[in-house]
Amino acid sequence: MTDITPAATAPTRVRIAPSPTGDPHVGTAYIGLLNYVFAKQRAGKFVLRIEDTDRTRFVSTSEQMIFESLRWVGLTWDEGPDVGGPFGPYRQSERTEIYRQHAEILLTNGWAYRAFETPEELEAERKSQMAAKLPPKYIGRSRNFSEADIASELAAGTPYTVRLRVPQGSGQKTTFRDELRGDITFDHANVDDQVLLKSDGFPTYHLANVVDDHLMQITDVIRAEEWISSTPKHVLLYEAFGWPQPRFWHMPLLRNPDKSKISKRKNPVSLVYYLEAGFLPQAMLNFLGLMGGGMAQPTEQEIVSKGLNTKEGDLFTLGDMVEKFRFERISLGGPVFDLTKLKWLNGEYLRRLSPDDFYTALRQNVLSDDYLRDIAALIQNRVETLAQFGDMTNFFLADNIMPTPEIFVPKKRSLEDTLAFTADLLTTLEAAPWEPDSIEAAMKTLGEFKQWPVKENFMLLRAILTGSTQSPPLMDSLIIFGKPRSIDRIRRFLNLQTDLAKRAANQKK
Ligand code: GLU
Numbered sequence: 179m180t181d182i183t184p185a186a187t188a189p190t191r192v193r194i195a196p197s198p199t200g201d202p203h204v205g206t207a208y209i210g211l212l213n214y215v216f217a218k219q220r221a222g223k224f225v226l227r228i229e230d231t232d233r234t235r236f237v238s239t240s241e242q243m244i245f246e247s248l249r250w251v252g253l254t255w256d257e258g259p260d261v262g263g264p265f266g267p268y269r270q271s272e273r274t275e276i277y278r279q280h281a282e283i284l285l286t287n288g289w290a291y292r293a294f295e296t297p298e299e300l301e302a303e304r305k306s307q308m309a310a311k312l313p314p315k316y317i318g319r320s321r322n323f324s325e326a327d328i329a330s331e332l333a334a335g336t337p338y339t340v341r342l343r344v345p346q347g348s349g350q351k352t353t354f355r356d357e358l359r360g361d362i363t364f365d366h367a368n369v370d371d372q373v374l375l376k377s378d379g380f381p382t383y384h385l386a387n388v389v390d391d392h393l394m395q396i397t398d399v400i401r402a403e404e405w406i407s408s409t410p411k412h413v414l415l416y417e418a419f420g421w422p423q424p425r426f427w428h429m430p431l432l433r434n435p436d437k438s439k440i441s442k443r444k445n446p447v448s449l450v451y452y453l454e455a456g457f458l459p460q461a462m463l464n465f466l467g468l469m470g471g472g473m474a475q476p477t478e479q480e481i482v483s484k485g486l487n488t489k490e491g492d493l494f495t496l497g498d499m500v501e502k503f504r505f506e507r508i509s510l511g512g513p514v515f516d517l518t519k520l521k522w523l524n525g526e527y528l529r530r531l532s533p534d535d536f537y538t539a540l541r542q543n544v545l546s547d548d549y550l551r552d553i554a555a556l557i558q559n560r561v562e563t564l565a566q567f568g569d570m571t572n573f574f575l576a577d578n579i580m581p582t583p584e585i586f587v588p589k590k591r592s593l594e595d596t597l598a599f600t601a602d603l604l605t606t607l608e609a610a611p612w613e614p615d616s617i618e619a620a621m622k623t624l625g626e627f628k629q630w631p632v633k634e635n636f637m638l639l640r641a642i643l644t645g646s647t648q649s650p651p652l653m654d655s656l657i658i659f660g661k662p663r664s665i666d667r668i669r670r671f672l673n674l675q676t677d678l679a680k681r682a683a684n685q686k687k
Pocket of ligand 1: 194195196383387400401402405
């Protein structure tokens with residue numbers, strides 16, 4: 179075993195490594211905040227690295243949105259693709275040659291091997307394991323190929339991946355220390371020969387992540403606990419390269435109020451939603467800082483001397499966090515991303531603004547010039563007096579639109595049928611690019627598939643969005659209202675109506 183801990187004196191360097199696969203997630207800001215605070219407490223550096231090697235899930239606008247939304251909550255980084263730094267490039271797609279060279283090192287020292295199985299063979303293997311009720315695991319023939327076998331496959335031009343050779347044999351285990359949990363051990367019987375380099379020459383997350391953490395001199399890897407099961411593979415990679423390991427800190431996952439892993443079915447998870455729906459960045463940051471419990475509750479004495487009520491002890495700034503947050507205090511119970519609490523906090527911050535600042539906040543957000551101008555253009559041809567503006571546009575300005583079944587259930591359809599279709603509509607719209615033609619085409623395709631004629635289909639969405647059977651043009655309204663809030667409105671509608679329907683059914687019993 180190589181020496182596993184970074185020198186105590188090594189200057190602290192931490193990173194977040196988001197993948198640009200969609201809207202920036204609240205979890206990225208949560209982990210980003212913890213990394214930021216950790217770095218500031220130790221006069222260290224906070225690095226932002228973009229892990230964009232999974233080209234199948236790549237979304238071109240995502241990287242920019244990650245930068246903007248992290249800056250919105252108040253985080254800044256010392257090194258990153260946009261600000262540069264001494265260890266760049268900080269975008270993995272610009273580092274592929276580095277990963278290929280490192281895969282070569284492991285092929286040479288025996289820690290990796292070329293695997294020539296076709297996707298079909300792997301699929302067949304997986305199916306037979308499932309049929310035998312075994313966990314899916316690579317047991318391909320390539321692991322034990324002789325030099326001659328390899329040479330003949332290469333000569334034949336067979337495509338291959340590069341896999342990690344996880345030491346197998348009875349009792350082989352990997353143990354690593356998690357700074358919050360203590361030692362964690364994985365039996366190698368449960369650790370797969372991970373693909374490191376794909377057949378297209380791109381690295382997988384595991385190889386690129388370890389190589390970069392080493393080359394970027396990361397001392398502490400602070401990430402979400404969902405990565406714990408990847409860590410033994412990473413630890414083996416450090417060993418394979420003969421590199422010292424960073425320290426690992428796995429943070430408790432954010433949870434829905436029912437304790438399930440946070441999901442967009444229950445809460446909006448895109449930071450862009452919170453930005454567009456009128457949350458203040460300082461409230462969002464404060465809320466994320468409460469997750470995990472690393473901030474001490476104020477003492478009795480502080481509460482009395484500062485005249486705080488207990489809940490006000492929950493209010494703090496980024497500066498307070500740097501001063502008072504303690505990583506050893508973090509509780510692993512699973513912090514609940516509770517929207518009620520976030521709204522309460524946001525209300526507290528709003529109340530503390532001066533009337534002028536409150537007005538400015540409104541005008542920069544839900545009543546911005548651009549927004550009002552777009553809405554005005556949409557209804558100019560439909561009003562007879564200026565005063566009718568409000569009648570036609572209230573759904574753009576209100577947050578809570580709740581149509582009744584008389585409006586949203588089409589004649590000859592049941593409530594259940596309508597809610598089932600709404601669930602499909604929600605999934606369809608979530609995946610649609612937010613442009614009128616794409617939305618319309620996606621809705622029509624779904625309608626044809628589910629046999630919901632255009633008229634009923636559009637009427638339903640109009641009712642959900644506007645609370646009315648008549649409104650300005652639907653597609654334009656969706657575009658102006660924006661994707662995050664439109665999706666949220668449909669989701670809230672669906673959740674509320676599903677609850678009401680359940681309650682009504684229970685009462686009948
Ligand atoms: N690219 C990974 C992600 O999307 C990074 C995980 C890690 O921090 O190691 O979260």
